[in-house]
Amino acid sequence: MHLLAEAGGAAPSLHNSQPWRFRPTPDLLGLEVHADLDRAVPVADPDGRALHISIGAAVFNLRVAAAHLGREAAVRLLPAGADAQPRAVLDLSAPARSAQPFGADLYPAIAGRHSSRQPFTNRDVPEALVADLITAARDEGVMLTLLEEHGVRRVLTLTSEAEARIAADVSREAETRRWLRLEPSYDGIPLAALGSHDRDAHVPMRGFAGHPPRHTTPAERFEALPQLATLTTHLDTPADWLHTGQAMERVWLLATARGLRASVLHQAVEIPDTRWRLRDPAEGPGHVQLVLRLGYGPPGAVSPRRTVEDILDEANG
Ligand SMILES: Cc1cc2nc3c(=O)[nH]c(=O)nc-3n(C[C@H](O)[C@H](O)[C@H](O)COP(=O)(O)O)c2cc1C
Incomplete structure (x- = not known):
């Protein structure tokens, strides 16, 4: 156990x-x-x-x-x-x-997978690997779409809009900031995992450190055109969310096993109207549940976990 x-x-x-x-x-x-x-x-x-x-x-x-x-x-x-x-x-x-x-x-990728919030290189994800990622998500009942340029720009714009709205909302902003950890902890986001921020401000990484940031992260040039994938389900029930989580992890572990890094851009999913506008009308009906940024670069820092004693209960039967 x-x-x-x-x-x-x-x-x-x-x-x-x-x-x-x-x-x-x-x-x-x-x-x-x-x-x-x-x-x-x-x-x-x-x-x-x-x-x-x-x-x-x-x-x-x-x-x-x-x-x-x-x-x-x-x-x-x-x-x-x-x-x-x-x-x-x-x-x-x-x-x-x-x-x-x-x-x-x-x-082996379970322990090796981390969120990489660092800049990625401009190297494309090979088509064969994209096909494998699509199959991995489909095996969990979820559609993975690697976005074309116009889709990437639309999702980045929506993510920037959502990030600005989160920054302007005192309770949302305070909640996000509460999960930043300046001291060693067993949960939350350690400073070392924040990565960098995009010098050219076109990849809207989440502002865990507040607006304006209380702890600065290095400004670096990010990839020119991020490679973004969406995970979409037909319906939008808690069962679909559980399937999405399994698909996300299956895709992320496969990516990790093949040397590909990933991080999540979730801001637009958190606000109902930006979440709705994430759907590509040309793709037909569906609910975008998650946006993944994929690419080649540093593996990302380790974020801490609660101990097994804290998450594994005794049998109660
Ligand atoms: C539903 C969900 C939403 C997330 N949203 C974001 C996000 O908006 N920005 C971000 O940098 N990471 C996001 N993450 C990644 C988590 O912050 C990350 O998984 C967690 O800190 C543990 O770190 P690890 O992935 O390196 O193990 C999200 C993860 C999940 C499952």
């Missing part, structure tokens, strides 16, 4: 809030994944969209770690449960069916 919880806890989450708890099922043959609502981010995420995406990412890591331990994880998603109910249950009673465990190539 320790290795599983460690893998689940390594997942990405909004502001590194880590809004999860893991608990062995009463029969001790599986693991429940609970939301830790004390760790919600209520102003930026009033509906729990990002919370479910983060929990979905943890579920994906658990599936890969279970396979690494030779177990076949049968996952039941329970997004509509009451607060005390798990959001997902993994039945781990069956041994893995194939000699090549699910996600074997992804397991």
